Amino acid sequence: MNSLCEILKTQIRSDGPITLASYMTQCLLHPQHGYYTTRDPLGAAGDFITAPEISQMFGELLGLSLAQSWLDQGAPPEFLLVELGPGRGTLMADMLRATKSVPGLHDAAQLHLIEASPALKDIQAKKLGVYQPSWTDRFEDLPELPLFLVANEFFDALPIRQADRAGPMWQERIVGLQGDTLRLGLSKAKPLPHLDHRLEDTKDGDVVEFSPVAEHLAADIGTHIARSGGAALIIDYGDWRSQGDTFQALKGHAATDPLAEPGMADLTAHVDFEALARATPSLYSRLTPQGVFLERLGITDRAQVLASNLGGDALQLHIAAHRRLTHPLEMGTLFKVIAFYPKGATPPPGLDP
Ligand code: SAH
Secondary structure (H helix, E strand, C coil): CCCCHHHHHHHHHHHHHHHHHHHHHHHHHHCCCCCCCCCCCCCCCCCCCCCHHHHHHHHHHHHHHHHHHHCCCCCCCEEEEECCCCCCHHHHHHHHCCCCCCHHHHHHEEEEEECCCCHHHHHHHHHHHHHHCCCCCHHHHHHCCCCEEEEEEEHHHHCCCEEEEEEEEEEEEEEEHHHHHHEEECCCCCCCHHHHHHCCCCCCCCEEEEEEHHHHHHHHHHHHHHHHHHEEEEEEEECCCCCCCCCEEEECCEEEECCCCCCCCCEEECCCCCCHHHHHCCEEEEEHHHHHHHHCCCHHHHHHHHHHCCHHHHHHHHHHHHHHHHHCCCCCCCEEEEEECCCCCCCCCCCCC
């Protein structure tokens, strides 16, 4: 029994059941016991691995796509280069290395990182120190300059709520206690005007997920881009519309019960890209599978160039990494990319309007 579990039980005993969003927030970000606040979860020794940790090609191609978008928008002489949830800083390091010969780009960029984890901030400071990043806690505190932003596997970590359809109303899934054990339960049926559009494509008993935090953030990013220019690349697993229960816990690269060990496992849900698109006042690109996006950006050519310097196990790993990022049975289709961009501009290369 860990202490976050005791904290949650005490809270539920005194105030009643909590929403999944409240549970998720405390499990991931509790200042002393949160999953992200206390550790580096990435890599073979951690709980999961992400695209930039699989191959340098991912960050290189994303960097070039955003750099081209900066050029297409007239190469503004001062802009914000922002990453949400930079993990170990690998993606940003690869983006910056790949773009160092783009004239003027690095001089124009102010690097801002938004990161909740003190443990990961330390790792980012070591990896990206030469680029003099600053860390900002809240997106809305960023200065008003053109914004070029990347977020990989960030939105899936934002807290979701879940509701079961009950006629024209919804029963929200909540975390309560059965005896001394955390258990999922259902609230009384209530109207959720926010989900009115889901009354069209669901029937009784269907589960819908929604994330007010993710929607607010998408609105803030889109408002900034609509006003000041720029582009945002958002990459994550999920689909155009949230479909059923995708709330999951990962520990040591294996699925586990999300309620079993609060704060000890990564908790995520698939991203509902339609909800982000509905929230942004900027234009948004077509939602595109990661494999298609990376192929359009030339990952196969880049893979061949890198392969020419490799042999033995390193070559086999490199070939496997290329496949893992792009193949439909691996990350190629499950992961999707969407971009936000301003009216009058084109989407970053690799994406269609
Ligand atoms: N983008 C990285 C890491 C993905 S893991 C990669 O692709 O490898 C999710 C990242 O988001 C971690 O850095 C985590 O600490 C951070 N994070 C999660 N929730 C957050 C929040 N609410 N605010 C800021 N950072 C958050």
